Amino acid sequence: MRRLNVIHWAMRELWQTSIRIPLPHPAVRIIDVGCGSGIWAKEVAEALPRSQVLGVDLSPTYLPEEPGRSHPNNLTFEVSQHPTILNQVDDINYGLQYPEGSFDMVTSRFIAGGITDWSATTREMYRILTATGTGWVQITELRPALVCDDNSIPETATAACWPNIFFAPGDIGNALGTARFDEIATMLKRRVEAAGFVDVHEYIDKAPVGNWHPGIPLYRHRLK
Numbered sequence: 715m716r717r718l719n720v721i722h723w724a725m726r727e728l729w730q731t732s733i734r735i736p737l738p739h740p741a742v743r744i745i746d747v748g749c750g751s752g753i754w755a756k757e758v759a760e761a762l763p764r765s766q767v768l769g770v771d772l773s774p775t776y777l778p779e780e781p782g783r784s785h786p787n788n789l790t791f792e793v794s795q796h797p798t799i800l801n802q803v804d805d806i807n808y809g810l811q812y813p814e815g816s817f818d819m820v821t822s823r824f825i826a827g828g829i830t831d832w833s834a835t836t837r838e839m840y841r842i843l844t845a846t847g848t849g850w851v852q853i854t855e856l857r858p859a860l861v862c863d864d865n866s867i868p869e870t871a872t873a874a875c876w877p878n879i880f881f882a883p884g885d886i887g888n889a890l891g892t893a894r895f896d897e898i899a900t901m902l903k904r905r906v907e908a909a910g911f912v913d914v915h916e917y918i919d920k921a922p923v924g925n926w927h928p929g930i931p932l933y934r935h936r937l938k
């Protein structure tokens with residue numbers, strides 16, 4: 715959970731926001747698919763008190779209520795804890811269990827590894843959004859390659875090579891099921907458009923690894 719929260723803070727520093735889409739009004743119904751620790755959902759629920767935010771996940775990992783601090787009233791989490799229905803209710807691969815038009819915004823972030831069919835998933839996201847034309851989806855996925863703006867990392871450096879071991883077709887990538895991981899981010903825009911979405915924007919951000927550039931605010935203070 716700590717790792718997920720640290721990545722969340724890093725992403726917030728990178729984007730300087732949690733939501734990049736123009737919300738039609740402040741009283742939106744939002745679903746965070748594969749919400750993990752639930753930290754994104756919680757922060758958004760706090761920032762948009764007139765909204766209704768729902769986090770769903772396969773696993774009951776969402777932020778526990780902390781002593782003296784409870785979840786905001788406009789935030790709920792759903793997770794199947796019943797062994798016989800697990801994989802049927804909150805497993806996105808079985809579809810999203812909500813009627814058409816249930817939400818104004820669908821979001822997901824870094825759930826790539828758990829999705830077997832991205833085309834089907836984006837179609838489901840489209841289906842559960844309101845049909846008024848003001849529903850938005852915000853999907854965030856990563857490209858696992860490590861790159862360097864000034865090409866100062868030699869091609870043979872371990873830092874440049876190791877992602878290929880996992881994220882390119884080959885013994886390890888095939889065995890782990892990570893061989894096509896890179897394709898998920900690069901195909902996302904086309905899949906979202908194929909699902910029926912219009913006005914699609916793709917943002918490509920560089921996430922610093924290691925020591926952050928001095929111009930980028932550090933999140934490290936929050937780790938203390």
Ligand SMILES: C[S@@+](CC[C@H](N)C(=O)[O-])C[C@H]1O[C@@H](n2cnc3c(N)ncnc32)[C@H](O)[C@@H]1O
Nearest residue numbers: 748749750771772804805806807823824825828
């Ligand atoms: C890397 S974590 C990201 C969590 C969160 N979205 C974030 O950005 O902090 C991936 C999450 O997606 C969930 N997940 C993966 N595949 C899923 C599926 N098929 N159905 C529901 N949840 C899934 C996992 O249980 C995990 O909590």
